[in-house]
Amino acid sequence: AQKVTQAQTEISVVEKEDVTLDCVYETRDTTYYLFWYKQPPSGELVFLIRRNSFDEQNEISGRYSWNFQKSTSSFNFTITASQVVDSAVYFCALSEPYMAGTASKLTFGTGTRLQVTL
């Protein structure tokens, strides 16, 4: 069975601080995908990144960066120079292997609530 653990329930930082959100996963599959989503107070889920299990390269997108360490089954997310607009709940998720023509279910972590204050 798949499992995603986000041990940090809530994090509070002051604007311009860097913050890292942790994500640890468990799966018996050799191929899988990992995801991060942002859920602002309005509720909609904003897709941030999808990472293939074969691709361990770290990725940077503006102030966001992701560190994928297969050896420790972790996929951490760092926001550099945080801003008030970054305040939201962030979810890490893990999918079943992708096979054309079949449904790939996602398993979500419990989320980390990030509060960025002035």
Next chain:
Amino acid sequence: GAVVSQHPSRVICKSGTSVKIECRSLDFQATTMFWYRQFPKQSLMLMATSNEGSKATYEQGVEKDKFLINHASLTLSTLTVTSAHPEDSSFYICSAQIGGRETLGAFFGQGTRLTVV
């Protein structure tokens, strides 16, 4: 623009009535749609997976007679909460699987906040 449109965004209904939530994929064909439920300050829990033209597959513990899912076309899936009760109050989100692995997990509806009074 949005690839997946979910409607309504918010609904209040009386206990005992039924509520229908629609999830449409815009301009794309979604062979599979997923329905999630999220209680306040909790994670998203998969309720069911619906495939166009066939019966939905429900996750363990989800009552299929209470949460009716219909996926009659490649662009529309509906979730009907039958005989709703206050404990069904929750945030419901759909997700469409469109295309191949390059779009996996990318498309979610805006969500529906259901309040049963």
